[in-house]
Amino acid sequence: MSHLSRRGLLCAALAVSAMLFGPGTALAQTKLKVAAIYTVPVEQQWVSRIHKALNAAKTRGEIDYVFSENVTNADYERVMRQYAEQGNQFIVGEAFAVEAAARKVAKDYPKTSFLLGSSGKPQAPNFSVFDNYIQEPAYLSGMIAAGVSKSGHIGMVGGYPIPEVNRLMHAFMEGAKEINPKVKFTVSFIGSWFDPPKAKEAAFAMIDKGADVLYAERFGVSDAAKEKGKLAIGNVIDTQPQYPDTVVASALWNMEPTINAALAKVKAGKFTPEDYGVFSTMKYKGSELAPLGTFEKKIPADIVAKVKAKEKAIADGKFVVKVVETEPKSN
Incomplete structure (x- = not known):
């Protein structure tokens, strides 16, 4: 058997790595880097549902998730830019009081995917909107x-x-x-x-x-x-x-249907400006009437x-x- 050169060994190692892990770099880097920006504490009702859905994706091992809470409207644009600069591929937030600033940031980072709560329309090429249509x-x-x-x-x-x-x-x-x-x-x-x-x-x-x-x-x-x-x-x-x-x-x-649909598109490189509001409807299990529980027999x-x-x-x-x-x- 002929002696393998160092170069040969390296090539063999890379080939095995490719077979085991597929194309690309280490498995850890397949996790999406996700950031969220909230203007209120994460225990506040509306924000808590987004936080819960993103934490579920983190627990599944799909994403690396960081967030900022209690961000003032005046500081929102700076925090958005900071997260984009840090290489987060998907940024979630709420643009209701900061529409102009949020949309401006999205234009400046066209390769980053943005999904923000908004009463406005999606914006090309990378700004999608959602709302709790419950x-x-x-x-x-x-x-x-x-x-x-x-x-x-x-x-x-x-x-x-x-x-x-x-x-x-x-x-x-x-x-x-x-x-x-x-x-x-x-x-x-x-x-x-x-x-x-x-x-x-x-x-x-x-x-x-x-x-x-x-x-x-x-x-x-x-x-x-x-x-x-x-x-x-x-x-x-x-x-x-x-x-x-x-x-x-x-x-x-239930914010999970919205987050999961958006994450799938970001991963596939197919994230486009869309209105994700429909994922909050009962048809998509995005909303429901809570169990009557202690009032079951009282109503x-x-x-x-x-x-x-x-x-x-x-x-x-x-x-x-x-x-x-x-x-x-x-x-």
């Missing part, structure tokens, strides 16, 4: 709210009257009106995405006016309901475990039957929840 379970939760309200008066506390919030509130209100056409709504916005004390105070004011069910679009509302012995409807996450005698039902947002049986029938009608495409994005008002 109006279907919001409608169902509205039906439940009207079904358990004794006063026929529902209080609704929101962050800001932007399309993403407005459409969920309108869907909730329409669901409630299906059960009780005379239902009264008191609507208030606190001007913050994360100010539980302020949301709590707004809820107390509604309870004083006669509301016995509260739509908790923000943290703090369920605390007020609990203290006053009233009921609450959750949004985006299920907080019934924390409020077993207060939170009747919740419209859940009138006829209301539960109506909700289940409506849920099936939505799933079968026989009922479409209207998307209304104007600011909801008290009546």
Whole structure:
């Protein structure tokens, strides 16, 4: 057997490596570098769902994931650029208050894929948008709210009257009106995405006016309901475990379908500007009505039957929840 030169040994080693691992470099580098930028703490409802989905991909070994929370609007562009400069291939965030700056960064880094929460349109070549289109379970939760309200008066506390919030509130209100056409709504916005004390105070004011069910679009509302012995409807996450005698039902947002669809395209080199909103609908398992849990036997049986029938009608495409994005008002 002839003596192999060093060069021959190196070639043989590379050949074995190629057979074992396929083309390209070491396996560790097949993980996508992903960064997320959040303007609020990761425990805030909306952001927590994105964080959960990205952490799930990290746990599966698909991505390396870093994030920044509590980033001010003024600092958002700088953080985006920093993550792009560091070689992150996929950047996730929320552009609602920083649309112009976020889109400018995306243009400057055309080889980086961006997926941001936005009320605007996708932008070529690399800026996709998403939003939590969970109006279907919001409608169902509205039906439940009207079904358990004794006063026929529902209080609704929101962050800001932007399309993403407005459409969920309108869907909730329409669901409630299906059960009780005379239902009264008191609507208030606190001007913050994360100010539980302020949301709590707004809820107390509604309870004083006669509301016995509260739509908790923000943290703090369920605390007020609990203290006053009233009921609450959750949004985006299920907080019934924390409020077993207060939170009747919740419209859940599952971000995994959106994140997984985008990651697959980035990996395949096929990421293009798209609107990922559809992945938040019930059809894609992007949203659902939370299990009734502790309230399973407390909600009138006829209301539960109506909700289940409506849920099936939505799933079968026989009922479409209207998307209304104007600011909801008290009546």
